Amino acid sequence: MSAKPDAIRPDWWSKTFAGAVLGGALALALAGLFAWAGPGGIGAGEKAQVVMWSIAPLWMTVFALVYLFRTGLRAGLWLGGANVLAYSLLFYVRSSLG
Secondary structure, eight states: OOOOOOSSOTTHHHHHHIIIIIHHHHHHHHHHHHHHHSTTOTTOSTHHHHHHHHHHHHHHHHHHHGGGSSSHHHHHHHHHHHHHHHHHHHHHHHHHHO
16 A cells, blocks of 8 residues: 655745745735836825735735745745846836836
8 A cells, every 4th residue: 555645745834935025025026016107107196005905915816826836946936036027127117217
């Protein structure tokens, strides 16, 4: 008889760390992109509230989806790459529109 595989994979700590740290940073970058490039630009009146309240749903979505990666290393690499891309785009938009 074969041994039953573990129900919980041992790399869930690294996935959780990637989702918490890199997912939070990605949510901030995406909210910043919406603030700068969204309708009305950075100076729109009520946009600050929308941007502020959009961070948590974005972060929790990334945090939930991070467990679909096969390993914690893949989760960290993909989220790290997404952060580099998002922040590069954010700084480009800020310099273009600012």
